[in-house]
Amino acid sequence: MELLFPLLILALLVPMFLGIRRQKKEMAKTAELQDSLNVGDRVLTTSGLHATVVELGEGTVDLEVAPGIVTTWSRMVIRELLVEDDEEFEEEDIDEIVDEAAADETPAVEKAPVEETPEETKRRLDTE
Template identity: 40%
Template structure:
């Protein structure tokens, strides 16, 4: 029985590690890719560094964001999906 217990515990640890660590990271990466591909000119966005603006131009891997200070070129990955979705969410009134 002791010989069988070690491989079972090791297998169980790998399964737990996969479901709590690897799978959520893969899911988040997929959501970020979908968000980046759905960007379009005119969208209001916030970068991960906190810069607010509108998308003025789109290229394959980058975007040009128009801010009050001018236009700045960023990688698409620099745009924060979470902050941008909060910015564009409809306001809740009571």
């Protein structure tokens, strides 16, 4: 019975210690990533924004979120560095894919609902 209290304290402190240790490792990894940013890197922010690094400041980073649209963010919002695929599409390839997809689709003509009289509806349903 005398050993129950120290074991209980130990059972509570060990998971807390391991959690704090894991959190410190993650914070160090994130800080290292934020310090290693270069112009031209593709990044993901904590809010889920995909962007390209345009300029680096002391505590800020300018991100291009769309062609010609640059916004300034704190370096702390950078969550991860995105790695581009080796197989990149050129603009011509994308145009060909879009043209092929458009050729495969048959144009859907939307018809406005036609008002029928009850007799026409009965005739139409009887023939179907």
